[in-house]
Amino acid sequence: MGRALSVRLDDEAERALRLLQATGMTTSEAIRSSLIDTARRRSRRADLAAEAAALEADEVDREEMAGVAELMEALRAPG
Numbered sequence: 013m014g015r016a017l018s019v020r021l022d023d024e025a026e027r028a029l030r031l032l033q034a035t036g037m038t039t040s041e042a043i044r045s046s047l048i049d050t051a052r053r054r055s056r057r058a059d060l061a062a063e064a065a066a067l068e069a070d071e072v073d074r075e076e077m078a079g080v081a082e083l084m085e086a087l088r089a090p091g
Contacts, residue, residue, distance in 0.1 A: 019043075 021029060032042035067073050 028046075029039065029042055032046070033039065037045065
């Protein structure tokens, strides 16, 4: 398999580990799963941030959003 690591867990991490172990996961499974899940979430966030930046830089898209906002404002009920 892979390499062995040694980590120091604070109280919060200990509680999280116990919670995962209570589901039947081993310590190794819980740690591996948590590392992979965290990496995937961060990757998705980075992908979404890049997509948002690309949309923000797209002049045509910004013009279309402004047009939709104007239309929505025109359709809003008075008062």
